[in-house]
Amino acid sequence: MRYIHNTVAAVATASALLLTGTTATGVAQAAQPTQQPAQQPVQAKSLYAPSALVLTIGMGETAATATVQRAVTLTCAPRPEGTHPSAAAACTELRTVDGQFTALAKKESHKMCTRQWNPVVITAAGVWQGKRVDWSALFGNPCEMEGSMADSTVFSF
Template identity: 55%
Template sequence: MRNTARRATTLGLTAATVLGPLTGAALAAPDHTPSSLHAPSALVLTVGRGESAATATPLRAVTLTCAPRPFGTHPAPGPACAELRAADGDPDALAAGDAVLCTKEYDPVVVTVDGVWQGRRVSYERTFANDCVRHAHGADVFAF
């Protein structure tokens, strides 16, 4: 009986010695570090037929989230996010494709981009002469 009591006491003291410092860490205040170091990047893109967003006939709207990972209803979120990253989130900085030839017909389409890019507010509107020109600018971003 004495050996059992001695073993139990020894085991209890050993456990307290080993686990004691760990319980202090568990009781410490929780770390409020954000789970993600990415600033939000979520956009809503629309396209409509007309010369301005206020008067255009809506054709389609998609969502595009680029951080923490590309997803959304945009048909190609990965390539579109890569294109926006290369332009630092500025839709005006998207380059026109050199290999694209478009007709000069005037059938205006307007594109809007609203949301947040890496924590900065984005509000963009641009009217293109026709759908071909829209696809030539920001080939992946505006291809929806």
């Protein structure tokens, strides 16, 4: 009985090896540890400093707790691209203010808005010309945000 059991096990193992195309030599080679090639240093893929951002508009009082309503990606180097509807114009605008998002918002808006408290938070996170960006601004309601950012294409999405 023991002989039959061992024979059945050997046939099953041989069948499995044949089905997978593995030979006894292949099994022995697979059991040996393989040597990993040396890691190559990471090479720069571009001569441009990276400029890639995620821009969001959300409802809430802080960037951490706001519910994101809209979000886009914007890459400016080496060429404007991303999901932003006007990537080239937004990149040009950011270059004119040297990536200072605060300079995009008007200090004074002439748009008539109610004083209803319905807070909106806009954020920019990522990298601008190789430097980390983590910026946000709070507005009392969507009307105030639109009035303050009326001349900006960066947050027009």
